[in-house]
Amino acid sequence: MDFALIDLDEEHRALQLEIREYLTELFTPDVFAQEHEFGDGFNKKVYEGLGARGWLYPELPATQGGADFTPLQQRIMDLELDRQDARIMMMRGTSSLPMSAVRKYMPSDMAEPILKACAQGQAVMCLGYSEPDGGSDIANAKVRAVQDGDMWTINGSKMWTTGAHVSTYTFLVTRTDPDAPKHKGITMFLVPLDTPGVTIQGIRTFSGERTNIVYYEDVQIHDRYRIGGVNDGWSVLHGPLDAEHSIGVDMSDGLTDLSIGAGFCKVLAGSIVEVAEWANKTTGPDGRSMAEDTRVRERLGAALVEYEAGINTPGPMGRVRASDALVKQSAILQDLLGPAGLLPMDEEGSIGNGDTEYAHRFAQGTGTYGGTVEVFRTIIAQHVLGLPKASYPGSKVFLAGKKKS
Amino acid sequence: MDLHELRRQDYTLEEISQEVLVAFGDFFRDQCPTSVVRASEPLGFDQNLWDRLVEMGTTTMGLPESAGGDGAGVIELALVAEEFGRAVAPVPYIEHVVTSRALAAAATPALDQVLAGAADGSHIVALASYPIQPGSKQLVPAGAVAKSVLGLAGDDLILYTVEQSPALVRNQGHTPLAWWDFDSAGSRIVVATGANAHAIFKRAHDERMVLMASALVGMTESALALTVEFTKTRETMGVLISTLQGVAFPLTDIATNIAGARNIARKAAWFLDNEPDQRPELPAIAMVYSAQTATHGTTNAAHFQGGLGFTLEADVSLYFLRSKGWSALAGDPSAHLVDIGDHVLASAK
Missing domain, CATH: 1.20.140.10 (Butyryl-CoA Dehydrogenase, subunit A, domain 3)
Known part of the structure; x- marks a missing residue:
């Protein structure tokens, strides 16, 4: 156990000061005013400013646009950002989930420019998970992707796609085999949001945060934007989902918040x-x-x-x-x-x-x-309690309503 | 509250602490099954268990080396308290340990004999909850087995000693509560005066709150474990009741509260050991949160065993009755909340 103040050496103290001064420069009153008015959870000037120094995702290696930060340096950065306003950093957290999937599954010639743009703050990514008729049950996705040669056609709509209006890409959960059990008919795509057929409509929430509904109408996506295997989307999702649910995180250095809340x-x-x-x-x-x-x-x-x-x-x-x-x-x-x-x-x-x-x-x-x-x-x-899993009619549903014979 | 202070948030136990936890967990499991707890009622004291606990070094581990102890910190004592509470053991562990430590802190030669008796467990000591007013009696936790009680009278910290402990008053938690009439105590030793007296008394109360908070965590966890097992075998309308969200979700809330209460108590112990002036409100926070956790947890643990959980025969009743029977000994949570609030207000100035 250790709850002591961390005694920073000169080098870390200098970094802390440098970060504090730079953030004070970046987070000008207009930045807060903009967030207050629009609730974007994002600010272009702040993101690009941080990205220019490798400080947007500083834990990444410098070769990937990060700053090779150690966990301690990362903690210093996070506390300094909290001092400003954590709300604006929301899209950073959102983007980091698909970034790890892109890094893992996309061919490197595709992945590198995308990840570089993210690291530099020029692109952020949003999560195309939930749909209008089902929020938390992600595996129930009905947005349909149909393959024809090298191209996929996507149709349907996603809801609660927070940050879609400021994002370059969305990390999209699609249904590719409606006859398979619901977890086994999912494929993931990284969809550029400027693709024809994508329509983004804002939804204001009473927290002030803006979220979106995103419509996909005959959206044509090249197979190169597929992430992971066809119908293997559930295992692709698991990495980011586990991270979102804080499963398997090592906290023994005492430099991470214990609670994900x-x-x-x-x-x-x-x-x-x-x-x-x-x-x-x-x-x-x-x-x-x-x-x-x-x-x-x-x-x-x-x-x-x-x-x-x-x-x-x-x-x-x-x-x-x-x-x-x-x-x-x-x-x-x-x-x-x-x-x-x-x-x-x-x-x-x-x-x-x-x-x-x-x-x-x-x-x-x-x-x-x-x-x-x-x-x-x-x-x-x-x-935690080891209670038996409840069996619900929808938990293993075949979305087309019939089992594959 | 400086929210941006760069402090470690490391809750992992050191190896030695882990060993204490395991050793005392084993001890209470072996020596204190629920049959021992039941047999001790209504007094709530088992001499044999107490003797064994003394043999384990429990009464000396928290004393400073200068007083013949092992110099263990509040954190180790809190870990023992967690296991003590898990067993709802009928021994005055918390009262005796925090009072012994207060006596050792006073370091008065006049106390040598009492301290030696406290260290070998033959002379049980306890702590008065409230300042002592002339002519008024006080209910003292462990007062029916204690020979000496430490209390604050005005600006003096006084150790009151009697030949014969006063009689038990039966109570909901089956603990050795007794009325102490301090005016008629046979012997009184002024242990400390002035600011020092107040400081020692406050520290003892803080330690008592942290140890009680830990004990309540263990107690609630025992009650939850019984009920989790019950719901995994009990069926209704053809399904196990543990698959019903109306049952499972409240149980997850108990587990969630326990996890947090345990960490708050340990963190409070760490600050008492290492930086007592930094977070003076933490012992009260630990106490309040554990009391809430125990009340809610044991109430629901009993409830989800249905009518059976309402019977004295069900072991869950042992925990339910003691959740209030123990926590109420450390003061009204509302009074603690007011103190915590005062701290918030003072630090916002």
Whole structure:
């Protein structure tokens, strides 16, 4: 066990300072304003700026556009980015999943320019997983890809393709054999989003984040954009999915967040600090400081307990716990602020940076994206408690409604 | 709260700690089956088990080397507490260990005899939960088996000693609770005064909260294990009840809470051992979260065994009754929350 401050040597301290100064230069007020207005989870100037130094994916070797960062250097970078605004870095996290699949499965002459553009911040990638009639059950994909010689024709629609409107490629789950069991009829493609027949339509969520529905109408894709074997998409997906579910990550160096919900907890922490600062400088109706009000003291205490619960619960369990913590506590903290807690930042009389008002809206998505908390509870039931797998009518369904004879 | 502090987040146990965990896990499994727990009721004390625990070095491991101990940290003591709680062992482990350590910290020659008795387990010591007011009595955890109780009276830390421990008052958790009338205690030794007295008393309470938090983790895990097994064999309408999400999902929440509560307790122990001034609110956080985890966990563990889980015959009842019976000894969670909130407010200034 070790929770000590890391004593940085001169070289690392210099790096930390250099990163901090560079990020302060990059994250100008217009960057935040743009994110606030559009909720892209992305900023071209920031991404290209980081990419120019190999700092967008600094853990990659320099030959792949990274900076050969050690885990410690990586941790320094992540904490400095958190100091700015983690929201803008969302598409970096999203892109890193398909990047590993591209590296592994695509012929190198195809993969290299794509990966290079990503590393330089000139391209990001989004996940074409969920569909309008089924979110978390990815293997149920119905978007159809049909082969004709070297070309594939893709038809259907994908939902919750966050970042599609700023992405160059989407990592697409398609159905290529409707007669096979559902996990065995899937093929993955990397689809350039400027291909004719692709239409992207924005969907605003109440967290402020924009996501998309993407329509594919007779989209023609060369077989070279296929990732992994035909009908072998499920095993291709597993690498990135496992990473998204934080399975098999080594944490013994203490340089990674224990909980995959740690990011949600940062939003909760922002709200806790905001409410505490508000209480310290606000006088209640009885003329006493709100910081002396037992309601305020007890609820802030409870919120900090929940914050610790979120960050100290490991892996997939941490994701469920952190989401629960944020959903419940953000609502309670907002109640403490009264009507002024409803005002978004920049409105007259809004509190702090509007972090609490934002936290309550943001919280609701955390129980859904990346797989709902119910999907994660199913994983925990089977893998942590060893409970038997439930058998549902749809779990081994043949999508064409008939079994191959 | 500096969220961007560059600290390690390493929860892996050192080899030596791992060995402590295994050794005490084996010990309690062998020496304290649930039949021993039941046989100890209503007092909640088993002399034979206590003697064996003393032989294991449990009463000396946490004492400083200067007091003839092994100088173990709160983290090792917390690991023992986890296994102690898993067995819901009828011995005053937590009270005795934290009070002995407080006496050793005071380093007063007048305490040498008591400390020697505490080290060899023959003289059980306990901690008063609240400051002592003249003319009022207090319910003292382990007070029915303790010969001495350490308490804060004004600015003095005093060790009250009696010839004969006061009588047991029967209670929900089957622990050796007793009313102590400090005015009539036979002997009193002023152990420390002023700021030092307050500091020693606070430290002892912090350690008690962390050890109790760990014990509640082990206790809840035992209850969950019983219920998981139950749901894997019990059928309804032709399916195992563990395949129903209405059963499985609440059980995953218990497991999730346990995993977090264990880490918070261990982290709190680490900070007490290494940087006690850095996270002064962590012991209370550990205590509150473990108390919530235990209450919720044992309640649901009993519930998912249906009517059977409601019977005294079911072993899950042992854990359910002790979840509150033990956690309530470390104070009202709401009071702790107010303290934690004060810390949040102070650090936001």
